[in-house]
Amino acid sequence: MIFFQKMAQEPIDTNCMTLTRWILAEQKKYAPTGTGDFTQLLASLQTAVKAVSAAVRRAGISDMFGVAGNVNVQGEEVKKLDVLANELFINMLRKILKFCHHIYQENDNEIEVETERQGKYIVTFDPLDGSSNIDCLVSIGSIFAIFKKPHDEPLAPGDALQSGRQIIAAGYALYGSATMMVLSAGHGVNGxxxxxxxxxxVLSDPDMKIKPRGKIYxxxxxxxEKWEPAVKEYVKSKKxxxxxxxxxxGSMVADVHRTLKYGGIFMYPATVDSPKGxxxxxxxxMPMAYIMEQAGGMASTGTKPILDIVPTSLHQRSPIFLGSKDDVEEILEVIAKHAAK
Incomplete structure (x- = not known):
């Protein structure tokens, strides 16, 4: 009874900053030239995340655990929730018709809007990252990045293969003990x-910053045994x-979110079996590198910044080292030392 009395006495915030309000406030910064297209795109991504979150919460009850019986373009087993999350994102983005096309993990091709309805944005996303952890209830997430169409002409092959420096917004959603969206539109990171x-x-983590150095790898x-010698040396030094x-x-969104909150370094290096990462x-x-740089951290392939990559294929892979600036710089020094031998 005492617990409920205390709960009742807590003040209610009647002026909280919701994501919808934040998006509209961002739009006002570009008035009167802003068209509202970007606002609608972010709002649709928000709605897709809510729908995926609801599906994740009800997965066991709705018999959505397990595999769908097919594999994606990377040869990975597709879970039932993977399929549903794909459809939710695709349908929400198609409805607003404000983007050119989107690239997503489960398909080998872009999904393109009809030429007469094409907008000016390109969306890339992983609708359900960490799906191998779905059945054991480990945190999973969604990742996305938004690029501008590079010209006013109808979409051409390769238009989506842009440098990460061309990203205008990126973010991720984490479906864990709570559902959280972390977003940057080029002016810092907000959760x-x-x-x-x-x-x-509701805005819970304004202006997120990563520590210059952490205590977690x-x-x-x-x-x-399949790492390069430089990675072995660095990890050994951390012990x-x-x-x-x-x-x-084992879920990138969860591992990166912890790294952002607590500092340290997240690594997924090349191996003997995956020499390109x-x-x-x-x-x-790219989306995670964008978030990390906006929060004051770093993200590298080991030889150059992730955002400097100009991809040559839709599903191109890369090694990645991201997190606190001092920690990432430390492993880059070790990699450079080995490369100079």
Missing amino acids: FMLDPSIGEF SINEGYE MGTPYGSRYI KLRVLYEC
Whole structure:
């Protein structure tokens, strides 16, 4: 009874900043030249995330666990929730007709809007990152990036293969103990928590910044024997003296979000089996690198910034090292030392 009395006495914020209000406030910064297209695009992504979040919460009850019986273009087993999340994102974006096309993980081709309805944005996304963890209820997420169409003519092959420096907005949604959207439109990073009581994302983490150095490293140490010598040396150094903590979930969104909040470094290096890396450039590496740089961190392939990559194919892969600036610079020094031998 005392618990409920205390709850009742807590003041209610009647002027909270919702994601919808934040998006509209951003639009006003570009008035009167702003058309509202970008606002509608972000609003549709928000709605898609809400729908995916609801599906994830009801997956067990609705028999959405398990595989769908097919594989995606990368040869990976597709889960039932993968399929549903794809459809939710595609349908929400198609309805507003404000984007040119979108590229997503489960398909080998772009989804393109009819020429007469083409807008001026290109959206790349992974609708359900970490789906191998779905059945055991580990945190999973969605990742997206938004580019501008590079010209006013009808869409041409290769228009989506842009440098990460051309991203105008990126973000991710985390479906964990709560649902959270982390978003940047080029002016810092903000986190919005989904309040189920009102069905709105509420600003909970304004102007997110990553620590210059952390105390956690995140990597799948099961592949240690297949790493390059530089990576082995760096990870070994993190276990010496005052050791770093080791944390690895296996869901990129969850691992990167923890790195953003607590500092440290997330690594998915090349291996003997995957010499070009495993994570996809356009809809995994680039959006996360954009968020990390906007928050004051770094993201590198090991030899150059992730955002400097100009991809040559839709599903191109890359090694990635991202997180606190000092931590990333430290491993880049080790990689450079080995390369100079």
